[in-house]
Amino acid sequence: MISFREVSKRFGTRTVLDRVTFDVPRGAISFVIGASGAGKSVLIKHVTGFVRPDAGEIWLDDLEVSRLGERELASVRKRCALVFQHATLFDSQSCLENVALPLEKHGRGRTGAEIRARARALLARVHMEPFADRYPSELGEGMKKRVAIARALALDPEYVLFDEPTTGLDPVNARRVDRLIQTLSREGGVTSLVVSHDLTSIFGIADRIVMLYKGRVRLIGTPDDFRQSDDPVVRQFVRGEAEGPMDA
Amino acid sequence: MSDAPVVEHPRKRVLGALGQAGIETTRTVGSAYGVFVRTLYYLVRGRHEPGAIARQMYEIGNRSLVFVSLVMGFVGVILVYQGGVQTQRVLPDLSQLGATFLELLVRDLAPSLAALMLATRVGAGIAAELGSMAVTEQLDALRLSAADPVDYLVKPRFVASIVMLFVLTIVSGTVAYACGLVGARVFFDLSPRSFVDSSLVDPVDLGSGLVKCLAYGAAIPILSAHAGLSAKGGSDAVGAATTRAVVHSSLAVIALDFAISFGAHALFGGYSR
Ligand SMILES: Nc1ncnc2c1ncn2[C@@H]1O[C@H](COP(=O)(O)OP(=O)(O)O)[C@@H](O)[C@H]1O
């Protein structure tokens, strides 16, 4: 379980997160939703220690992540992978090398051949094996994202954080990513925390949804809770309406 | 505490600003030093990838060889001309012109000017590259793969920059000297035979030239990488990091030049004649 307890974060004078508290239960697919700039990316980067809270605690099972040093965070980052909003592949390496990097770094596989075989299998999982020797600059956004997901899965993480995995993808690729997330959690027992504002994904695969608004948790619940909510802010968001109480 | 506005004495404000600048400088030097220590650590313990170093060396050479040669050629001619004119005011004897010029190049000008140019060309390049990786989360992605950006990105640039600064120093010294020789012939009708004279270059000159090379070659990539790695925000942060890299590296070159020249003077009782 991932727990955020009273997490606050400011950049300069701007409060991005204001006493955010919620849990991410094991095995389920949880979504964090909210407008652009609501602080969703900042929130999930707290889990892997890339952002430190000004106040509050973040727990990963029985580890208080917010207290760990860079060295101890390495073990957290092994258990908890993050798929970044941008595909963040290393331009100077082929897809295969990108996926092989975490395997090498964590000594998964004794020989280079063994590591390459594992990396190929991971690429096959996201249907990218035919492109193993291509470089990221030769690929479209959707393909890069899938390679980035393969890299994130390299170390068999228990938790995977997805930052807007379907943004910028065409609808077909977006649904493929949704299905991959679903397979991971239904068959692999992976706990997923997905940041998104893609309504189709949200209502398609979420078990639980947390909505952030103005740095605070606005509503936590199931997709049905969100459909039936009479909070005007929630209603405006889930219906994708231009007019309403939400600030631009 | 009262809420009354605190009226500060102007002098206090100046001192405050100075203090602020001092604190910021100390902080920058401190965290850049951290990058330096980690680079040294990975030199010993990190992965060995000669390919990455070679690629960086090629980049640096490619970026700066023509630029450095061009500038140093002009510098050679200008210095010989100005030096000759000034000397002739005192006494009409230019027999030492070539020897003095060579000594000056070896102990200071060749490494320092090459380093200043490296600071602008290569420092800016390193900061822009690492800075854009920082703002597009590629650095976080590296860390997520348990790869330290210092090992992967800073170390190869560090080694390449030290090696290439030696190469560039030799090239720039040679070009400047050759162009100076032509200048001496044209302006003062000095024969190349009397211009080429290494009698004034002693081991202390050579030593301080080498130490400067090493110090600049280490400082430029570290400060530039530090500027790039600490970029935060959007693409304007990359621009700011680039500027910071050039300013910090150039300042470091001047400061190190001063410190090493002064150190050599203090240790060896001034340069021997
Ligand atoms: N490292 C940083 N320094 C300063 N401001 C930041 C930083 N990271 C994010 N922010 C700001 O925090 C706010 C929330 O950002 P983010 O979490 O990326 O939003 P989103 O919900 O779209 O993912 C934005 O206003 C952004 O500019």
Ligand SMILES: [Mg+2]
């Ligand atoms: Mg975001």
